[in-house]
Amino acid sequence: MRGFWRARTKAEPPGALSCGGKIDACLSFGRRVHMLRANDATGGIVREEDGFVFHPRLFENRNVVVTGAGRGIGLEVARQFLDCGAKVIVHTGRKPGRDLPDFLLTAESERRALLLNADFTAAGGAAQFAEDALAFFDKVHVLVNNAGTMLGRFPAATLTDADYEAIVRLNQTSVVALTRALLPALKAAEGAAIVNTVSISALTGGSPGSSVYSASKAFVSTYSKALARELAPDGIRVNCVSPGTIETDFHERYSSREKLEQTRKSIPLQRLGTAEDCAPAYLFLAAPSLSGYITGQVLEINGGQLIC
Ligand SMILES: NC(=O)c1ccc[n+]([C@@H]2O[C@H](COP(=O)([O-])OP(=O)(O)OC[C@H]3O[C@@H](n4cnc5c(N)ncnc54)[C@H](OP(=O)(O)O)[C@@H]3O)[C@@H](O)[C@H]2O)c1
DSSP states (O other): OOSOBOOOOTTSOTTOOOBOSOOOEEEEETTEEEEEEOOTTSSSEEEETTEEEEOTTTTTTOEEEESSOSSHHHHHHHHHHHHTTOEEEEEOOSSTTSOOOHHHHHHHHTTSEEEEOOOTTSTTHHHHHHHHHHHHOSOOSEEEEOOOOOOSOOOTTTOOHHHHHHHHIIIIIHHHHHHHHHHHHHHHSTTOEEEEEOOTHHHHOOSTTOHHHHHHHHHHHHHHHHHHHHHGGGTOEEEEEEEOSBOSHHHHHHOOHHHHHHHHHHSTTSSOBOHHHHHHHHHHHHOHHHHTTOOSOEEEESTTSSOO
16 A cells, blocks of 8 residues: 545545545544544554554455444444445344434445344344345455344343344354355455454353353354365455453443443453444454455454453
């Protein structure tokens, strides 16, 4: 990546940035404004005043599918892919009609995003989503399997068959079903990448009431490693992002404030994570120019909560 670029004007779509002038740029990405300074030595990464963002054309002409992207980590991942010029199928969750941020609606109106819903605990939900996605994309360069949740806390003695079935269907079966259905389109896109969201609990076992959820994340982690070997001849890399304790609606539902504060104190970096802490890892693992020799790995994002 050589040269410098200028800031996009409001009239220009993402990806329309031209290189040339040595001008520091101020880009508005959703809620944040980044002061950018071009750096052609970093292979597609530019420095902002408080961290790094990726080059705005890193995923130009790339088709990306992100599940569980109506909120939380997935929403931020979708936003960053859009900011980097990708066309994105955004699975916004189970039902239509939830309040979505302006950047998604704008991307939809500019045909840079397609917003789809599907309930992955329902029989055939993942297959129907895949069918809808394939009607839009004949090639998929990046698949992010991120939709998931604990669905509640279920003590081992009182867990019902229906609870078990729903947790596994969402966090495990839908990942396999979606990957299988999109495989021909991933193979058709040369140099594709799959990035699966797992969890710190895949290694630690998680906290009480999360045994099946944690085990389903461990399944996805192992499945991803096996797939990495199997799909390498097709040029498809498979990796995972493993969040620690990230402040999203997830913990609003399943953890008390006191429990979260206790966890925060135990984390070496002394804070809980954010969706913004996680999202760059997905883009990194999806971009062949940044991680082309990385496959079968799990990237832990947890502020040092688990060091082993
Ligand atoms: N936050 C954390 O600390 C943490 C830690 C480790 C791993 N993770 C993992 O990170 C991923 C994202 O979690 P998050 O923290 O961003 O949680 P979140 O804010 O609750 O988002 C979860 C996403 O998954 C979707 N989803 C939930 N149930 C679904 C279903 N039955 N069918 C289809 N989609 C469904 C949600 O859609 P709706 O809006 O319809 O619910 C939402 O888009 C999940 O896989 C989670 O297990 C999170």
